[in-house]
Amino acid sequence: MKVSLNWLRQYLDIDLDAESIGQILTGTGLEVEGMEKVESIPGGLAGLVVGHVLECGKHPGADRLSLTRVDTGAGEPVSIVCGAPNVAAGQYVIVATVGAKLYPNEGDPFTIKKGKIRGEVSEGMICAEDEIGLGQSHDGIMVLDQEYAPGTPAATVFELEEDYVYDIGLTPNRSDATNHLGVAFDLAAALNVLHDKNVRVERPDVSAFQAGDAAPVKVTVHDATQAPRYAGLTIENLTVAPSPDWLRQRLQAIGVKSINNVVDVTNFVLHELGQPLHAFDLDKMAGGEIHVEKLPEGTKFTSLDEVERTLSADDLMICDGLHQPMCIAGVFGGLDSGVSDTTTRIFLEAAHFEAGTTRRSSMRHTLRTDAARVFEKGSDPNVTVFALKRAALLLEELAGGKVTSQLLDLYPNPVEPLKIKVRDQKIREVIGADLARTQVRGILESMDMGVSALDDETLEVAVPTNKSDVTREIDVIEEILRIYGFDNVPIPGEITTAMIVAPNPDPNYIRELTGDLLVANGFYEMMALSLDESRYYQEKGEEGQLEGVVYINNTSNVHLDIMRPGMLQSALETVAHNHNRQQQDLRLFEFGRTYHLDREKNSPYQEVNHLTLTLTGRKTAESWHGGQAKNDANFYTLKAAVEIVLKRLGVDNYRTAEVEGDDYQFGLRYHKGPMVLADFGLVHTKQLKQRQIKSDVYFADLNWDNILKVLPKKPVQVQTPSKYPSLRRDLALIVRKDVKFADIERLARKAEKKFLTAVNLFDVYENDEQLGAGKKSYAVSFQLESDSKTLSEKEVDKAMRGIEGSLTKQLSAEVRR
Structure with missing residues (x-):
């Protein structure tokens, strides 16, 4: 909302400067977000003065030009070449001096310079009204109808108004401050209470109004x-x-x-x-x-x-x-x-x-x-x-x-001022200052509130009907505090607090820990709306309303008609928004919620917490350094980020499966039994086309509620690296094509829990002629070590026999020698 200082001065006799008034308004809760100087004529006629034309004659080199000498009050008269037909000696005119900037009604602003016109020196310009924004006429120069001392500023002659306009961030509850008179009451209250002024708001006088005799419409x-x-x-x-x-x-x-x-x-x-x-x-x-x-x-x-x-x-x-x-x-x-x-x-x-x-x-x-x-x-x-x-x-x-x-x-049901009881003790408790009753009354009365004492401890306050949000005792106390000033509330010498036992593990701590981890790995946090557009989900449901989706009646934006049932669309909207602003390389994370409707449950509205990761573009900024061809973020970049989070939180021993649904072209699911921990992969092109995204987008959706359920009860401990050497053994395994490396790793760790520290896949080979139809070869390395000794060959061989046996029995794997 914009508020004019000159307009406020119509109701208040105040002599403070614009900056000070802006600070006072902000202190009352009418936050001044900006202040702008406004001139009724652009430029404020700066550099324009009254000139007295002493001489006027024909220009020796041009019949339509006049050569004048003008007294501008700056010492010696100046020579000015003028093309107006009505210029004459003895006139009082408006002169734009050298250096003045003019803002004509048409065309761009220009600055007056000293120069020569047809060989004659010209040190200014005698102005027409349209050339300086004072009117539309261009028939000739402006000739003043009375005498002025040469050099008198043009702004003084025309009584130009200079104003300051405040841009106030008006909060929704301030129905009383949507207008200049309402702002004037707040300003007057603050001036009287905090600045020892004695000002009162002068309302417009309507006593001269007289109604007619005819019947109204x-x-x-x-x-x-x-x-x-x-x-x-x-x-x-x-x-x-x-x-x-x-x-x-x-x-x-x-x-x-x-x-x-x-x-x-x-x-x-x-x-x-x-x-x-x-x-x-x-x-x-x-x-x-x-x-x-x-x-x-x-x-x-x-x-x-x-x-x-x-x-x-x-x-x-x-x-x-x-x-x-x-x-x-x-x-x-x-x-x-x-x-x-x-x-x-x-x-x-x-x-x-x-x-x-x-x-x-x-x-x-x-x-x-x-x-x-x-x-x-x-x-x-x-x-x-x-x-x-x-x-x-x-x-x-x-x-x-x-x-x-x-x-x-x-007006069949007139609205009367609401009367609210306000206790002195409650005022002291809420504000934290011992305000005298006379001070409280002064503040309230300065805001046009009626005040009467019910007893020694209670006031009755009549709230004007323009304050529609002031309906309770606490609202009245807030009004008192606004004018008393937050800065005037004394800072207590001690702080008291209640002991609160946080759950273990503490969800807030875990969230902050994870956020810091992701930021340290180059991610930026995003916050999307919990509202979404149902049209992005229509293909997943039947005609009409979607199954299990929470619909809302959104009058602010009719397109956002549902609470988001999934996190992907929020991420894609953010990617599209950034791509449209030439931000192609994104690493984003969001903590958010999805909303579902299940009418068969006692509490039909369900909220699920999520952590999402979104990657697109390059992993690192473009550089002269080599290797840029492989610099794009890919599935494994996302997989590494997901596993960094799970590992830092101590979540392990999860199973792997292919991701389900049509949100991904391909991807993985980490789960523990039926409990899904994370789905992640390459977003399907169908989803990208809806948002007109042309780049690959990799997206991970971690079910935060489930992750909190499987967190270890003890904090993750730092483990000292073993000082004893590790040993590596490689196996070439022929397995069915449907066998995943995750299955091999899981069985290996189950078979050898004591010494096995790492399992890695370093080669995949497929050849139906050599290996047989439906077969493939995995080259897998196994790292074994002990924290207390150097492992013997016998111990390593025993461990590897156990791993081989488990893989052969469970997966029908064949070890290539």
Whole structure:
């Protein structure tokens, strides 16, 4: 949200600089994320001064040019060549001195330089109004209608306004601060409480408002729960024209485009008071009535941006007497009912709409308007009539209008200020400071809250209706703390804490340990949404909703309609996002959850924790060094990363199988019985095409819940390497083609548990003629060693006989001699 300092000064008499005010606003919880200097004329007319034309004659080398001598207040008069037909001696003009930068209405900015024009020296430029952004005329130079001292800055002559605009990160709970007046109350409270000022907020004066005698437009609200208050009046004899400078400057400073005086007044009041308004052209309102109602599903509506929209049966609409839609309530107006250059009569609406209804319509039609943002936070139902009077007075002043109708106010269930009991002791406990009751009262009253004492320990606070989120005692205390200032809360001299026994193994510690391990191995942590798009899963289920998937009603983004049932799509979306930004080499990991629906269980909604690894591109950065041809990440790069994690956590003795499902072209599964520990492999091209990914992607999905279940209860110990030599024995084994190396390693370790330390596959050979159909040869090495002695040949031979026997018996392996 943007807030103008000059606008704030309309309600507060403050003399602090912009930087200091920004710091105070941040201290109250209105965090200033940026501050920008705004000038009503680009460049602020810097370097432009009043000049007095002392002499003016024809240029000796050009009939259409004049040669002038001008007093600019800088000592000796300067020579300026001027092409304007109306320049003459004795005039007071605007001169751009050498070095001044001009911002013309058309074309790029340019800097004035000293030079020669047709052989004559020119030391400046006498300006036309379009050349310096003050108007559109280029018929000649600007001639001032009164005398000024030469050298007077042009900014002083034209009373240019310099403003500072704060970009405030407004939190969703601050319904009271969606407007300048609300921000002014916070600023005044902080100035009075913390800076010993004595300022008060001056509200706009609407005492001059007078309603007309005519009957108001007939309005029917079909559901008062969604439109609790609806007010309006008729204004006639309007003249639609450009807004005056002060109004345009106020709006343009906060990024609102000036349209015309009528529309600008509604936008001004919105940002001043936080009350959206809408002006309907009475001559375009069929039937002369208004119905606040919902229309049938699929009704067409052309909005102000000339887009035809299909309405939902849940959209609250402002309709005319024929029940034709004119406006999405609280969100956006229609093309055919708005104010145009020929409008002379309007019905001016000020209403309070239910926050949820407005937000859903705004999100459904992706119309994030300023009005919708105010309503969805919870606008003040008791400011509507005040805002209506404020706008009517401005329209009478700026557009010549006249209020001709009585003021209509449909408010069947008035909202009263909420009264909350606040205990002195609770304030001290929560804030951590011993605030005097007089100090507390001062803070609350400075924020326009009514305060009365119930007894010596309890206050009753009447919360203004613009603070829709302040509903409990703790909320009031938060308001007190905001103004008192977090920096003013004393730091305690001691810290007390409760003893908490962490489970063993501690899941948080294990997660941090694993994350640090992966970062040390070149991975970056990613965090994806837990929401996903069902269209990426449609092929895996039947028509309609997918089996076992948790659907949600997401009004913010209708495409994200399910809780993610798998982790792969999140990883692929991240890869695609990075590839589109020329980041091709990725090593990512994520701790996240998947969500499933099993209606047969007592708790049908199931959450599963995962750790995922994603690899694509090169393993290391491109370099002049050799070997880049084999530098791409591959299946074995991913396999090594998975095994690093499992080994560091002490998880071993798992079985290996081929991965199942259609997410992978090929891959492996590590499991212990039915308990899956990890699936990993090369992602299937079908999945990559959905995201338009052209590179290979390797993905590992570790079931974190299962891994935590199989963790050893004792910490992983560091083992001293044996000081005795190890011995290696190689075997050439002829086995069936369906036998995996993992089967050989598992059986070997089971057969020799005492001395066997490593098993490695170093060659695979296939030849049906030599080995037989369906056979292949594995060359496998076995490393044996002892921690306490040097192994004898006899001990090694015995161990190898046991391994050979197990492989022969279990796998029908044949040892080649």
